[in-house]
Amino acid sequence: MRFRQLVAVFLCACCPPAANHPTQSTEGTGSGSAADNRRVSPPSTEVTLDTLEEGERTNGFTTTAVYLDAGDKPIGARFVHGKTGFTVDYARIESAPQGFIWVNSYPTSDKGEPHTQEHLLLGKGDRGRKMGSFQSMALAESSAFTDQWRTCYHFHTVASHDVFWPVFEDQLDTLLNPDYSDEEIRREVRNFGVDKTDAGTLRLEEKGTVYNEMVRTYESPGAMLWRTGLRMVYGRQHPLAFESGGYPDAIRTMTRITSRTWASSSRCRVRCRWRACSNTRTRCSTRKPGAKVA
Numbered sequence: 189m190r191f192r193q194l195v196a197v198f199l200c201a202c203c204p205p206a207a208n209h210p211t212q213s214t215e216g217t218g219s220g221s222a223a224d225n226r227r228v229s230p231p232s233t234e235v236t237l238d239t240l241e242e243g244e245r246t247n248g249f250t251t252t253a254v255y256l257d258a259g260d261k262p263i264g265a266r267f268v269h270g271k272t273g274f275t276v277d278y279a280r281i282e283s284a285p286q287g288f289i290w291v292n293s294y295p296t297s298d299k300g301e302p303h304t305q306e307h308l309l310l311g312k313g314d315r316g317r318k319m320g321s322f323q324s325m326a327l328a329e330s331s332a333f334t335d336q337w338r339t340c341y342h343f344h345t346v347a348s349h350d351v352f353w354p355v356f357e358d359q360l361d362t363l364l365n366p367d368y369s370d371e372e373i374r375r376e377v378r379n380f381g382v383d384k385t386d387a388g389t390l391r392l393e394e395k396g397t398v399y400n401e402m403v404r405t406y407e408s409p410g411a412m413l414w415r416t417g418l419r420m421v422y423g424r425q426h427p428l429a430f431e432s433g434g435y436p437d438a439i440r441t442m443t444r445i446t447s448r449t450w451a452s453s454s455r456c457r458v459r460c461r462w463r464a465c466s467n468t469r470t471r472c473s474t475r476k477p478g479a480k481v482a
């Protein structure tokens with residue numbers, strides 16, 4: 189499987205809004221003379237879906253779409269942050285409060301940089317461990333996976349909306365401000381330990397959370413078939429053909445510097461979506477055939 193736990197230092201950089209069937213849309217993110225004529229909500233005014241207008245700016249975000257239901261009543265909206273291009277979709281649905289964040293994380297080699305970052309960001313460092321403890325107390329659940337060119341993080345809580353927002357804030361802060369150590373990179377990627385053989389003698393064991401996961405992945409004939417197909421279609425040096433989870437032979441060449449350099453590159457871009465409402469409980473799932481699970 190190809191889910192991978194998180195990582196990715198992501199920059200809240202500009203991602204043009206993808207088609208998401210908005211019922212209305214406007215161009216731009218809130219700058220320029222045209223934008224100056226748009227309605228700007230005073231800071232003290234509470235923004236509600238019922239009164240929200242396309243093009244309206246509030247708290248640094250521009251409303252680029254208002255989503256309507258079958259009765260033409262607003263059920264959500266898309267907001268784009270003027271300074272960073274950070275895109276937020278809000279949707280009112282009958283479910284537990286939940287969020288889904290993704291980062292564009294194109295692989296630049298077969299070393300598995302996106303997958304490694306996924307593991308490190310949410311689970312390692314004091315920040316990652318603090319988030320885990322906080323989510324336990326908030327009755328929140330979260331997970332993540334690395335796909336070919338995106339790393340996705342999803343979370344929800346069965347507590348309440350009041351609890352959801354701190355969970356959401358904490359998740360974002362964890363993604364933006366990781367503090368994992370070089371030693372945690374080594375242990376997560378690949379290292380050596382000592383193991384006993386059946387004869388009782390000692391031997392070196394090659395291991396590492398990411399390494400072990402991808403060795404298991406490539407024990408499946410289908411994984412090699414899939415990799416071969418992508419390389420035939422796109423070419424061996426194409427981002428869509430690189431193994432975003434890490435190919436075992438290439439993982440061995442990953443260093444802490446490689447990992448940190450990739451993480452801080454401007455290739456990582458962030459989109460954010462979250463949903464909120466009550467009653468029934470559902471979970472986001474974007475898993476597709478061929479997707480990777482961590």
Ligand SMILES: [Zn+2]
Binds near residue numbers: 191192398401481482
């Ligand atoms: Zn993983």
